Amino acid sequence: MDLDVTLENHVGIVEIKRPPNNHFDYKLISSIADAFDSFDQDSECRCVVLCSEGKHFCAGANFGKDRDMHDKTDPYSELYIQAVRLFRNKKPVVASVQGGAIGGGLGLSLVADFRVGCAESRFSANFSRLGFHQGFGTTVTLPRVVGNQNAAMMMLTGRRLKGEAALDIGLIDYLVPLSDVRSRAIELAEEISEAGPLAVTSIRSTIRAGLADQVEEIVVRELSEQIRLQSTNDFKEGISASLERRKPKFSGS
Numbered sequence: 297m298d299l300d301v302t303l304e305n306h307v308g309i310v311e312i313k314r315p316p317n318n319h320f321d322y323k324l325i326s327s328i329a330d331a332f333d334s335f336d337q338d339s340e341c342r343c344v345v346l347c348s349e350g351k352h353f354c355a356g357a358n359f360g361k362d363r364d365m366h367d368k369t370d371p372y373s374e375l376y377i378q379a380v381r382l383f384r385n386k387k388p389v390v391a392s393v394q395g396g397a398i399g400g401g402l403g404l405s406l407v408a409d410f411r412v413g414c415a416e417s418r419f420s421a422n423f424s425r426l427g428f429h430q431g432f433g434t435t436v437t438l439p440r441v442v443g444n445q446n447a448a449m450m451m452l453t454g455r456r457l458k459g460e461a462a463l464d465i466g467l468i469d470y471l472v473p474l475s476d477v478r479s480r481a482i483e484l485a486e487e488i489s490e491a492g493p494l495a496v497t498s499i500r501s502t503i504r505a506g507l508a509d510q511v512e513e514i515v516v517r518e519l520s521e522q523i524r525l526q527s528t529n530d531f532k533e534g535i536s537a538s539l540e541r542r543k544p545k546f547s548g549s
Contacts, residue, residue, distance in 0.1 A: 299327045301334070306342040306489040307482060308335040308387070315350025319357060320400060322375040329381035336386045342489035342496065344385075345481050346408055347392035353417075354401030376515040379432050382407045383508035386497050388488050392481035393417050394474060398456075403432025406441060409500070412481040413468035417459040421447075425454035426538060427530030427546060429521035433511035440507070442467050 300311040310331045312318045328346070335341040348354060357375075382404075391397075391408035396418040405411055405419075413419075421438060423430045430438075430451055439447040446465045450457070463471045472480045488496060525531050529549045537544035 298324055299331065301331045303335070303338070303341055305486055306340060307485040308338075308341040308344040309482075310344060310346050312346075312348035312354065315348075317352050317355040317396075318348040318350055318401070319355055320375075320404065321357070322378050325375060325378040325382070325404075329378050329385075332382060332385035332387070332389075339493075341387060342493045343485040344387050344389045345392060345478075345485050346389055346404075347478050347481065348394075350395075352395035352401070353391070353393040353397045354404050355396050356399030356401045356403075373519060376431065376433075376519060379403070379407075380508060380512045380515065383433070383504075383511045386501070388485075388496065388500055390481045390485045390488075392478045393419075393468065394477045396420070398422055399426075400432050403430075403434045403437065406432075406434065406437035409504075410470075410481075410484060411468045412470045412472065412477055412484065413459045413462055414472055414474040414477050415459045416474050417462060417468065417477075418456050419450075419462050419467055420454065420456040421451045422454045422456070424452060425534060425544065427528060427532075427534035427544070428525055429518060431515065431518045431522055433515055433518070435514045435518060436507070436510045 298312065298314055300313055302309045308331070310328060312324065314324070332344065335344055389408040391405045391411045393405055393411050393413045395416060397405040398418065398420045399422050402419055402421055421430055421434060438450065442465045457467065459468065459471050462468045470480055470484070530546045533546060534544050
């Protein structure tokens with residue numbers, strides 16, 4: 297089972313179980329969306345914690361092993377249809393981010409209303425380092441959290457931010473020891489759950505008004521650019537360099 301879903305003290309726990317890197321595909325994203333939908337219909341659930349088993353929160357899609365993601369002309373359409381569903385959930389979400397939230401994993405963490413991290417957390421919109429274009433609605437969600445300048449810096453450089461730097465720009469809300477990341481995320485979810493549940497969902501709906509629609513619109517553009525860039529030499533070089541753990545040598549072709 298790739299996903300474990302439980303409910304305790306009004307907090308729903310959605311745990312990804314593909315350790316150590318927790319790479320995703322459209323089936324996993326669909327399962328998470330199904331879990332969110334189920335919790336939306338459960339009055340006992342007032343907040344959700346999104347977490348994962350293993351070293352990393354989510355290292356995005358695995359181009360090295362998933363041949364469908366690597367070779368298929370359009371491997372993302374179904375994935376992004378499912379991803380948009382994540383932004384239409386009604387209950388607040390707290391992400392527990394140990395280790396890396398890389399590429400699409402960063403996009404997944406940005407589904408959440410809040411993120412808890414640690415010194416060992418790593419956040420990267422590494423798409424440009426792959427000769428690629430960001431996806432998962434990150435074009436909209438990252439600037440919304442860290443501001444346009446910080447988002448542009450992350451996306452254009454592809455740099456990797458450690459926990460302290462992520463806290464400085466507001467990408468995470470709490471920086472705690474690695475051993476406390478999940479428990480602190482649950483504590484925050486329980487604190488939210490102590491507030492009036494009808495008020496919480498109403499307030500959240502107002503705060504996030506239009507976000508899912510913006511994501512749904514922007515993924516069309518993101519997908520178009522990803523398909524275009526996937527046929528370039530730079531993309532092939534970026535993926536090869538990533539798998540070989542070396543610095544890419546892009547040619548602009």
